[in-house]
Amino acid sequence: MKTSYQLMMLAGITAVLSASCTTVKEYQKNRLNDGEMTLGNRKVEKTELSFESYREGASGANGAKSGGGCGCN
């Protein structure tokens, strides 16, 4: 019940944001193309993502490894 409520909220937020999207031309993407705006992990975060997945029960949905390797210690 709680999960479906959260999914509905996510779908609602997505719908609102999609509706508010404006077309951005290539020459208008100078800010979006900035290195800091990358929608992904920085390479420097590599070991942080590893230890978080080992020290916590949750993993995935962050572009990091979701299995393989031990990480047992």
Next chain:
Amino acid sequence: MKKLNLAILAMFAGILFANAQAPADTSTYKNRKLQLEEVNIVSSYYHQDGDHAAVTGGIGTQNLTDLSNSIQVTLSKYDTHDRKHTWNVELGIDHYTSASSDKIDPKTISSASSADTRFYPSVSWEMENKQGTTFGAGVSFSHEFDYQSVGANLLFAQKTHNKMGEFSLKLQTYQDNLKLIYPIELRTDANAGYGEHEDYATAGRKTYSGGVSWSQIVNTRFQLMFLMDVIYQSGYLGLPFHRVYFNDNSVHVEKLPDSRLKIPLGVRANYFLGDRVVLRGYYRYYHDNWNITAHTASLETSVKLSPFYSLTPFYRYNHQVGTKYFAAYQAHTSADEYYTSNYDLSGFDSHFFGAGIRMIPPHGVFGIQHFNMLELRYGHYNQSNGLQANIISLNLKFK
């Protein structure tokens, strides 16, 4: 399950080859020689300590040090159909020492990883055509004394016609094999390992994951990404040297179910505030069938001190509801079907904060032309159960 996986792989390969023959466009000149795009060297030093080691049944030191180094080489080339091919070749080596692992067999140095080196090479390939379609594939390998892992992945991504959005699908598998090294007092003639090379019995662990994401440009300053993974694991999912002490003081090896289904949902949001500040937000909801539920949120603020230097303070919060199979030292009973005293699977809150500095001077770092970027980052991590960790990482980029 195996048939289904093969069918999915075959279907994906079919799509890949059907789309591989895009019409040639020779209207613009592209250098078609294989080029070195960049080389990234990432090094990290990680140290943790706490009082809840799983090897000693949820009590005892968690002192651990890990020194991690990796080098990633990115090469690219345009083919005669004007498609960009990118190859990533990576080699990683971690060396770690762990006080708790030394307690597997305190009398010898044959424990799984009181000190061990992990070696992990990987290779991946991606091809993007002018229609904004990307195909990719990769393989990886990881080796340490008691654990081997072989991984493979396939990628498909498609940009929208106006290049404002992109859908991606990634299928991954890891086929792992671990040596069954039991705590010294639980070894029998059958499971002790023998011979010069300590031929321990082994067990398998398989991971299959499918991940989809949608990234969307909202306006000239704001972009979003939604991510969802479905991860299924089967096989030996506990570790043979994790002790569990029952309330009658008897000692056992951790026992966990032989399958696990994880579903994480994530969203990233990056916003360029003014001319100097970039806000990078992330939230993840996670649930699995071991009843672990977690909420993770993080915010990194990148402050541009100049066009070439950035300061990046960050904070990450994680709230985890633990698995139903967890209980502390001497809290499990013989009536429990599954049991673990591994605090990684318990309920806790964690905080991770720190800052990084990133420099991309126009004439190269320290005036060295090909030394393109240097990023240094420090973070402090703590869990409400007492675990404390510090990490410092360095990324050097050459291009």
